[in-house]
Amino acid sequence: MKKTLKFVLLAVLVLALAVAAVGCDGSEPTKEQAKDAAKPKLIAAADATFAPFEFTDPKTGKYVGFDVELIQALCDEAGYELEFRSMGFDGLIAALQANQIDAAVSAMTITDERKKEVDFSDPYYKSGLVVAVQAKDTEIKGFEDLKGKKIAVQSGTTGALQAEKITDKDKITYFTNADQALLELKNGAVDAVVNDFPVSAYFIQQGNKEVKMVGEILSAEEYGIAVPKGKTETVEKLNAALKKIKENGKYDQIYKKWFGEEPK
Amino acid sequence: MELLQIWKDAFPILMMGLKLTIQLTSLAVFFGCIIGLFVGLGKMSRIKLIKIPAITYIEFFRGSPLLVQLFLIYFGLPQILGHPVDRFWSAVAVLSLNSGAYCAEIFRAGIQSIEKGQMEAARSLGMTHIQAMRYVILPQAFKRVIPPLGNEFIAMMKDTSLVSVIGMAELARSGQLYISTTYKAFQIWFLVAIFYIVMTLFISEFFVNRMERRLQAGDHS
Numbered sequence: 326m327k328k329t330l331k332f333v334l335l336a337v338l339v340l341a342l343a344v345a346a347v348g349c350d351g352s353e354p355t356k357e358q359a360k361d362a363a364k365p366k367l368i369a370a371a372d373a374t375f376a377p378f379e380f381t382d383p384k385t386g387k388y389v390g391f392d393v394e395l396i397q398a399l400c401d402e403a404g405y406e407l408e409f410r411s412m413g414f415d416g417l418i419a420a421l422q423a424n425q426i427d428a429a430v431s432a433m434t435i436t437d438e439r440k441k442e443v444d445f446s447d448p449y450y451k452s453g454l455v456v457a458v459q460a461k462d463t464e465i466k467g468f469e470d471l472k473g474k475k476i477a478v479q480s481g482t483t484g485a486l487q488a489e490k491i492t493d494k495d496k497i498t499y500f501t502n503a504d505q506a507l508l509e510l511k512n513g514a515v516d517a518v519v520n521d522f523p524v525s526a527y528f529i530q531q532g533n534k535e536v537k538m539v540g541e542i543l544s545a546e547e548y549g550i551a552v553p554k555g556k557t558e559t560v561e562k563l564n565a566a567l568k569k570i571k572e573n574g575k576y577d578q579i580y581k582k583w584f585g586e587e588p589k
Numbered sequence: 590m591e592l593l594q595i596w597k598d599a600f601p602i603l604m605m606g607l608k609l610t611i612q613l614t615s616l617a618v619f620f621g622c623i624i625g626l627f628v629g630l631g632k633m634s635r636i637k638l639i640k641i642p643a644i645t646y647i648e649f650f651r652g653s654p655l656l657v658q659l660f661l662i663y664f665g666l667p668q669i670l671g672h673p674v675d676r677f678w679s680a681v682a683v684l685s686l687n688s689g690a691y692c693a694e695i696f697r698a699g700i701q702s703i704e705k706g707q708m709e710a711a712r713s714l715g716m717t718h719i720q721a722m723r724y725v726i727l728p729q730a731f732k733r734v735i736p737p738l739g740n741e742f743i744a745m746m747k748d749t750s751l752v753s754v755i756g757m758a759e760l761a762r763s764g765q766l767y768i769s770t771t772y773k774a775f776q777i778w779f780l781v782a783i784f785y786i787v788m789t790l791f792i793s794e795f796f797v798n799r800m801e802r803r804l805q806a807g808d809h810s
Contacts, residue, residue, distance in 0.1 A: 415769035422772065442772045477756065481769030498676075498756040499766055508664055509756065514673035 367405035367559070369396050369550075371431035372414035374502035377527045377583045378432040379411070391583040395449060396430045396550070398575050402566035413501050415481030418442055421553045428552050428559065432521060434483045435549040444556060445549035446563045449576075451589065453544030454484050455522040457510060457529075460537045465517055467540020474516040477506035483546060484519040504528070511535045521546070523584065595776045599767050603777075606763030607784060613759065614746040617684035621745070622738070624685060625692025630722075632697055643693070650690035655751055658683050663755040680752045688745050695741060699734035700726060732804045739797035743789050760784060 371379040371392055379390040388409055400407040412420060417429040421443050434452065435445045458465045465471065471491045478485040480499040488497050500506045503520055507528045510518045518525065522542050529536050552559045570576045580588045631643035650658065662683050667673045703726050711721035753762035764781040768774050 415765060418772050419768060419774040422774070438770070480766055486770075499758060499762075500756050501754065505664075505754075505756070512664065512667040512673050514667070514676070 364404055364406040366408055367400055367428060368408045368410065368426045369400075369428040369430050370410040370412050370417060370420060370426040371429065372417065372502070373411035374504050375414075375432055375521075375524055376504075376531075377523060379430075381411075391450070391579060392430045392432060394579045394582070395576070396428070398570050398579060399550075399563055399566040402569050402575075403562040405562075414479060414503075415501070418481075418551070421551055424553055427556070428550050428563070430550045432524070432548050433551055434546045436483065439551065442554065443551040444554055444560055445551055446560055447567055448547035448549050449567055450548040451544065452546045452548055453522050453542035454487055454519055454546065455525055455538050455542050456540050457507065457518040457520065457525040457536050457538050458516065459510060459513060460535050462516070462537075462539075465539055468519075468543065469540075471517055471519075475514075476517050476519055477509040477515040478519055479503040479506055482520070484521065487543065488519045507533070507536065592776055595771075595773050596780055599764070599771075599773075599777055599780065602763050602767050603760065603780065603784065606758055606760040609757065610746070610749050610760040611788075613680060613684060613749045613752065614742075616681045617688050617745050617749070618742050620681070620685035621688025621692050621741075624689030626696050628689060628693035629696030629700070632693060633700065646686075647690045647693050650687050651694070655683070655687050655748055656754060658687060659751060659755055676755060676757060680755065680757060684745065684749065684752075687748075688741065691741050691744075692738065695734050695737045696730070698737075699730040702733055703729050732801075735797060735800050735804070739793060742792050742796060746788060746792065747785065 371388075371390075373379045373381055373388050373390075375390075377390055378392045379388060381387070382389045388411060393409065396409070397407055399405075410426065412426075414431060417426075417431055417433070418439065420426045421429055429443075432450070432452070433439070435448060439445070456465065456468055456471065465474065468487075468491060471488070473496065474492060475496050475498070476488045476492055477498045477500060478488050480501060482503075485497070485499065498506075498509065498515060500509065503524055506518050506520065507525070509515050511533055518536075522538070522544075525536075525538055529538065550563055552563075567576075577588055580586075628643045628646060631639045632647065634640050634643070659680070662679050663674065663676070666679070707725055707729065708721055711725040712718070716724070749759055750761035752759055753765070758766060761781060764777045768777050771777075
């Protein structure tokens with residue numbers, strides 16, 4: 326009896342402490358200003374499971390991809406020293422808010438919801454969502470056929486939001502990485518994957534013939550580089566650098582290397 | 590109180606996650622205990638045919654990370670079988686097998702900690718080896734394994750958060766999913782932590798402490 330009372334008291338105490346601790350909201354953890362004497366450092370992060378934008382080169386173990394080369398070129402242009410990290414896509418915005426990173430360059434679509442939390446650079450890539458299904462599937466022809474179907478998505482992406490609009494939430498499986506969602510489809514555990522077109526295309530191109538893309542591309546998406554709110558200086562520098570590399574051909578060169586075609 | 594509002598909004602989705610966490614934990618511990626008892630006894634067997642598989646099983650599941658085991662069964666097995674495996678039951682299977690390996694060692698240690706004299710006394714009363722185990726050794730051993738089993742129970746509950754890697758939205762993952770669209774990282778993670786702490790307190794109070802007291806009542810020393 327006494328023991329139970331103690332237990333209840335303890336639980337209440339934990340809760341009370343919790344409320345008190347959270348009560349002092351809005352304390353911003355300050356990042357250590359590890360300033361290089363010569364160049365200011367820019368810590369950029371991406372979810373390196375999103376080929377061809379950012380992924381790990383199986384041969385060298387280094388991070389490679391369109392975004393990785395782009396941010397490197399931008400840093401060279403703007404006079405930053407780049408430090409590149411990989412972290413889960415759905416943790417990127419939280420990391421920006423906590424000032425753990427200076428920029429997220431991870432094929433991130435510019436949306437109004439995200440704009441409330443972070444600032445974006447000018448768009449650097451036009452993209453769109455596409456439906457990927459199993460190669461033997463004859464039923465699903467595009468987004469309109471997805472109602473009631475089992476869909477795998479990457480959490481925190483525009484693809485996930487799109488899937489939620491079409492089918493019931495309990496039919497959707499959320500993965501941390503896009504490649505896991507595609508693997509789920511390849512293994513036949515779901516009917517479809519809603520994801521960015523270039524990524525699904527790259528996945529199939531890598532020899533995953535069990536998967537195909539169907540229907541139209543929902544092309545109302547533009548990727549931007551996200552930075553913490555109010556870091557206007559970083560945005561301005563990145564925008565100026567982006568403009569510059571678009572003019573001097575560097576952007577086209579990187580684009581061609583990763584997508585095998587001229588920028589549209 | 591903005592915080593309470595955030596918590597209120599997140600509550601339904603976290604509750605769904607909590608339900609899954611509790612389901613997985615109870616199933617894993619239930620099956621884990623059963624597997625553990627048999628494998629633990631198997632490891633002490635003198636028959637090689639029983640002993641070697643038991644040892645192999647324990648070494649495999651204690652020697653590799655749970656994360657790897659989950660990936661192996663869920664993403665790896667379908668490529669061999671040629672058809673997908675059920676998500677929920679593959680998670681339960683992996684967690685149970687993992688828990689079973691740890692429970693086996695706990696049971697073995699508990700049984701071996703009972704003095705040799707107890708077995709000898711039981712045998713000299715004319716009991717068979719199995720009877721002696723069942724009526725004399727195991728009841729005493731069981732009392733000794735309650736605290737480590739309670740620890741295993743708690744560790745298992747926390748480890749269930751790993752099933753998020755195969756796309757299951759248990760408590761930790763449902764918090765993460767909620768944050769991925771609302772961006773309220775601190776408030777939600779804090780609430781999730783409290784949920785886990787309350788569950789842990791619950792397990793240690795009702796499972797461990799009460800069980801110990803109930804079993805002690807049977808002692809006439």
